Amino acid sequence: MSDDILSLEAVRERDIDILLVEEFTVNEEFARWFTGLVFDDDAEFSFTLVARRSIHAAGLGETDILLIFEATNLERRAILLENKIDAPPQPAQAERYQQRGERGRSDGEWSAFQTCIIAPSRYITNRTGTDGYDSRITYEQLRDWFRNSTEDDARANFRAEMIQQGIDQNRRGYSPIYDPAATDFWHSYWEYAIQRNPELEMASPGRRPAGSHWMQFRPVSLPRGVVIQHKTGHGRVDLELRGMADHAQEFAARYADRLPSDYRIVRASKSLAIRCDVPLIDHQQSFTSQVTQVSKALAAASAMLELFQHLGLEQHLLPRD
Numbered sequence: 001m002s003d004d005i006l007s008l009e010a011v012r013e014r015d016i017d018i019l020l021v022e023e024f025t026v027n028e029e030f031a032r033w034f035t036g037l038v039f040d041d042d043a044e045f046s047f048t049l050v051a052r053r054s055i056h057a058a059g060l061g062e063t064d065i066l067l068i069f070e071a072t073n074l075e076r077r078a079i080l081l082e083n084k085i086d087a088p089p090q091p092a093q094a095e096r097y098q099q100r101g102e103r104g105r106s107d108g109e110w111s112a113f114q115t116c117i118i119a120p121s122r123y124i125t126n127r128t129g130t131d132g133y134d135s136r137i138t139y140e141q142l143r144d145w146f147r148n149s150t151e152d153d154a155r156a157n158f159r160a161e162m163i164q165q166g167i168d169q170n171r172r173g174y175s176p177i178y179d180p181a182a183t184d185f186w187h188s189y190w191e192y193a194i195q196r197n198p199e200l201e202m203a204s205p206g207r208r209p210a211g212s213h214w215m216q217f218r219p220v221s222l223p224r225g226v227v228i229q230h231k232t233g234h235g236r237v238d239l240e241l242r243g244m245a246d247h248a249q250e251f252a253a254r255y256a257d258r259l260p261s262d263y264r265i266v267r268a269s270k271s272l273a274i275r276c277d278v279p280l281i282d283h284q285q286s287f288t289s290q291v292t293q294v295s296k297a298l299a300a301a302s303a304m305l306e307l308f309q310h311l312g313l314e315q316h317l318l319p320r321d
Helices: 013-026 028-039 093-106 121-126 139-148 153-172 180-196 245-258 288-311
Strands: 045-057 061-071 076-083 112-119 135-138 214-217 226-231 236-241 263-268 271-277
Touching: 013 028, 013 045, 013 061, 013 076, 013 153, 028 045, 028 061, 028 076, 028 112, 028 135, 028 139, 045 180, 061 093, 061 180, 076 093, 093 112, 112 121, 112 139, 121 135, 121 153, 135 139, 139 153, 180 288, 226 288, 236 288, 245 263, 245 271, 271 288
Parallel strands: 076 112, 112 135
Antiparallel strands: 045 061, 061 076, 214 226, 226 236, 236 271, 263 271
């Protein structure tokens, strides 16, 4: 397959996650092969019950992919899968996978489980922290399975090439530096937000670098081109209207006197923003020590959402394709 056919700028871990979730869901042959590698009994797979990505467990972090399947003896089994291309392991990450598996077994979600890491062979060979999983499966094994598949040559070849790009990307040495403290803070923030302010529909933040100071909210009620931003390092919450910067004067004339006294209309690069100040937050500090600040910021973000709807701002946005 030529590079022109698979025209991805880069293959991310998320891309491989989605590929695997799809295969576990619709490709019985692949699911039987994969679960056989992990549990060492390929005849035991019956059918997939659950295949989901980005599952967060309170206090125990995130599982990249959770696969629950029924074995031929009607036993519910689970595989908790960590996927890596080049991101460094987080401290005690394999141990947390074991803890999540034990919690699921105690809660009756499954009767048996295995933890597994998939990564390019170079990653597994050169990185510490991968030996704490029950099994390790390489991208090369996944690639070769698809290359040898005869069920649908074009489809299988596409998947093999995507996985090969992940292998090549690891070899090129691209390695964004993810920060455990920032990642833990943003996951705690996310847990708090989805419980206290579900209307904001905050997406899982995933792994975050140390310089990650902004959080975006894109609830489905907001049209394309509108986003709520919490800029933690600046102490601001913005309702941002993309591409509207040149209309700041007429927008202010129409709406300035209808805003709360502590709100203001500002230009933000090519965007226009309605802004309010909130307490500063340091995501290198513990989340629990800053719950009050986070609560105020989320309340401000929720108020921005209500303001957009109350003022009927959508009718004044620029038309978009």
